[in-house]
Amino acid sequence: MPVFSFVLASLLNTYAIPDKVELQNEARMYALIVLGIAAINGISAHLKYYLLERASERWAIKLRHLGFGKVLRQPQSWFDASDHAVGKITTILVNDTDTTKNLIGHFIGNMTYGIVSLFGGMIWAFAIGWQLTLVGFGLVPILIITSELQAYVLQKYEKKQKVANEEAANLFYQMVSSIRTVFSLSIEKAMEEKFQFSLKVPYEIGFRKALICGFTLGLLESFNYFSKAITFWYGAQLVFQGIYDLKTMLQVWTLVIFCTTAASQMLATIPYFAKSKQAGKSVARLLSLSEEDTLSGKKLDNMQGKVEFRDIHFSYPGRSDTKILNGLNLELQPGESVALVGRSGNGKSTVATLLQRSYDLNEGTILLDNEPLKNIQLHWLREQIGIVSQEPILFDMTVRENITYGKEDATIEEIENVAKQVNMHEFIKTLPNGYETKLGSSGTQLSGGQKQRLSIARVLIRNPKILILDEATSALDASNEQIIQETLSQVQKNRTTLVITHRLNNIKNMDKIALVEAGQISEIGTHRELMSLKKGYFELAISGNI
Known part of the structure; x- marks a missing residue:
């Protein structure tokens, strides 16, 4: 911009040359220089956008990758x-x-362009004529102060609007992820109105932000014309007084006007900078999270699968005033099947969660083969535990990929073998693409029993030493429940198994049954032993509220 301004002023000055031949020669030379500047500017602008956009896209992808990695390495309590x-x-x-990348893709490029234009033009203009330069660039502080005030106010609005947008996005996610419930209850209209209401807050904030942006951008635009008027008037006075000739005035004037215009265009990107900066703070907070250490600790050789809970006291971090486990003691021998029963809210599922080390204990110790769980490598520990939950989670991927999650190097023979163990192999062969058939979102192409068997196959292919069955058949109908129960009975062999259930038929043949009451084991034994005691378990069994 400073070079173009100087050459353009020289070109305009040729119109005052009385000799036509000299005028044509001078004008032709400066016109060709302007064309050369245009060509160079075209190439440099292309390179600026290409290189900065390429860098910003790669930066955004890296931020997503690092951020997602941080999220995956947070403890369970963080997600609560x-x-x-x-x-x-x-x-x-x-x-x-995506918003943060504008700091590189747009703002840095425009800022560099504006700073070079402003200071390059200022130095050049001062060298030619300091009087007009001082007047022209003396208005720049007003421009900077206005922009700083705009940025300060917009930062506050951007923060509020970002929080409101996140709330609306979270509500939208909850609605879409629970769309079957929405349809079944016929509450589409109510959900739509709720979502529309959640959008009112960011709209109102955006409206107020737009008023500020409109006012300040209008002020910056008017500043350009005001600076042109005052510098042109003062330049004319300098020429009239004989201090400047026409060429000097034009050179200084074009340098001041073009370079301050470039700077004001740079400052016009302040609203985008404010938005990108606020988004960048959120990303930075995510990247600054400390990670849960999953790779340090011991790996047990020849693990047998003995589990012992000793005097366990526990409260969830978000509800520290509510004690879930209050001195629980429980022992599972290698290969033993133990069922936890009791009324809801007494801590059965919490026992299974603590075995996976999803939370830290308040007091007590959990031992695996007589080794404290906190001394064992977390990643290795979770590889040794297989979980079959009430609602199987399948991904929008192929049958093969869903089975091999957790063991990517599994062979097709291993995959088919576990599919046969859960009586799914013949069914999978009937699918359009066999094991390469996509299951759709959350496995919508399968029935509840088929999804459950597929989730069991995913557990089996890892060959875990410890198996957790958390209400594994409670969401199934009677026929599917019988099939899944037979499958589970087979896979429990030679594995330490912890079963959480409310169904009496599923636990009668367990090695042990433990009744959990008020965060403690109040009774433990076989079904026959507990029924003979005629205490808490007996009452639950008779009432059918196991």
Whole structure:
């Protein structure tokens, strides 16, 4: 811009040359220089956008990768906080990283261009004529102060709007992920109205932000014309007084006008910078999270699968005033099947969660083969535990990929073998592409029993030493429950198994049954032994509320 301004002023000055031949020669030379500047500017602008956009896209991808890695390495308690809801985290990883890249793709390029133009033009103009330069660039502080005030106010609005947008995004995620429930209850209209209401807050914030942006951008635009008028008037006075000739005035004037215009265009990107900066803060907070250490600790040789809970006291971090386990003691011998029964809310599922070390204990110790669980490598520990839960989670991938999650190097023979163990092999062969058939979102192409058997196959291919069955058949009908129960009976052999259930038929043949009451084991023994005691377990069995 400074070079173009100087050459353009020289070109305009040729119109005052009385000699036509000299005028044509001078004008032709400067016109060709302008064309050369245009060509160079075209190439440099292309390179600027290409290189900066390429760098910003790669940066955004890296931020998403690092951010997602951080999320995966957080403890379970982190996800329990309302600020870390799925919708909000997704917004940060997808939208905020995309917004943050504008700092590189647009703002840095425009800022560099504006600074070079402003200071390059200022130095050049001062060298030619300091009087007009001083007047022209004396208005720049007003421009900077206005922009700083705009940036300060917009930062506050951007923060509020970002929080409101995250709330709306999280609500949208919850609605879509629970769409079957929405349809079954016929509450589409109510959900739509709720979502529309959640959008009112960011709209109102955006409206107020737009008023500020409109006012300040209008002020910057008017500043350009005001600076042109005052510098042209003062330049004319300098020429009239004989201090400047026409060429000097034009050179200084064009340098001041073009370079301050470039600077004001740079400052016009402040609203985008404010938005990108606020998004960048969210991404930075995500990247600054400390990671749960999953790779340090012991790996047990020849693991047998003995598990012992000693005087366990536990409260969830978000509900520290509510004690879930209160001195629980329980022992599982290698290869033994133990069922936890009792009324809801007494801590049965919490026992299974603590065995996976999803949370830290308040007091007590959990031992695996007589080794404290906290001394064992977390990643290795979770590889030794297989979980079959009430609602199987399948991914929008192929049958083969769903089975091999957790063991990517599994052979086709291993995959078919576990499919046969859960009586799914023949069914899979009837699918359009066999094991390469995509299952759709959450395995919607399969029935509840088929999804459960597939999730069991996924556990079996890892060959875990410890098996946790958490209400594994409670969501199935009677026929499917019988099939799954027979499958589970087979896979429990030679594995230490912890079963959590409310169904009496599923636990009668267990090695042990433990009744959990008020966070403690109040009774333990076989079905026959506990029934003979005619205490808590007997009452639950008779009432059917196991």
